[in-house]
Amino acid sequence: MRHAFDRDHVAAVTHFISLEPDPVKSAWFGFRWALGHAVAVLLLGSMILILQLKLDPAFERYAGLAVGITLIVLGVWRLALLAQERRHTHRHAHRTKQHAHEHSHQPGREHVHRFAPTLVGIVHGASGTAELFVLIPITLISTTWMAYLYIGLFSLGCAATMSAYGYVAGRFYRRATQTGQRIYRALVIATSVSGLVLGAVWILKNL
Numbered sequence: 001m002r003h004a005f006d007r008d009h010v011a012a013v014t015h016f017i018s019l020e021p022d023p024v025k026s027a028w029f030g031f032r033w034a035l036g037h038a039v040a041v042l043l044l045g046s047m048i049l050i051l052q053l054k055l056d057p058a059f060e061r062y063a064g065l066a067v068g069i070t071l072i073v074l075g076v077w078r079l080a081l082l083a084q085e086r087r088h089t090h091r092h093a094h095r096t097k098q099h100a101h102e103h104s105h106q107p108g109r110e111h112v113h114r115f116a117p118t119l120v121g122i123v124h125g126a127s128g129t130a131e132l133f134v135l136i137p138i139t140l141i142s143t144t145w146m147a148y149l150y151i152g153l154f155s156l157g158c159a160a161t162m163s164a165y166g167y168v169a170g171r172f173y174r175r176a177t178q179t180g181q182r183i184y185r186a187l188v189i190a191t192s193v194s195g196l197v198l199g200a201v202w203i204l205k206n207l
Helices: 007-019 023-049 057-084 115-123 129-135 144-179 181-206
Strands: 088-094 097-103
Touching: 007 023, 007 057, 007 088, 007 115, 007 144, 007 181, 023 115, 023 129, 023 144, 057 115, 057 181, 144 181
Parallel strands: none
Antiparallel strands: 088 097
16 A cells, blocks of 8 residues: 555656646546556566566666656646646638637546556566565565455555545535636646656656
């Protein structure tokens, strides 16, 4: 459960939460992220348990780079969507008359690919402390079924924690939108910039 609160995990999931500030939807984002994380951990754990493979240190480095790049992409993506949410005017002509329509691009599910949180979770599951918390301990477990039980409980802990975080953060962001768009926008900018900085740090750590 503590593993789910790693900085890169929280930063990534918060981008999705800020897009649809609804507690239930936000909890669902967290669960879908945890599902992807579990898939990656299960695949890597099976490689060790069944195929008796050892992970090359370079794999961990490349996985860390992938996490950094993912955080930067998410930060830029969220800032771009925030810019579209501003009200603006489109002008166009009908024969000899010109019309102006003012509208805004509001955040919504059409901006989130169905599998995006899960794919991000897969990237995180392949990187960082997954090896420390799961892939090393399972090599010390004598029976295969016990090792898979360990992976299952580990993944359930991550899913429960990230879903709970999504619900709480969703309520927080919803309150921010109700308070005022200026506060909401400032909060999204702070979240996005922190994700960009963290992504850059992750990349530098793994170069």
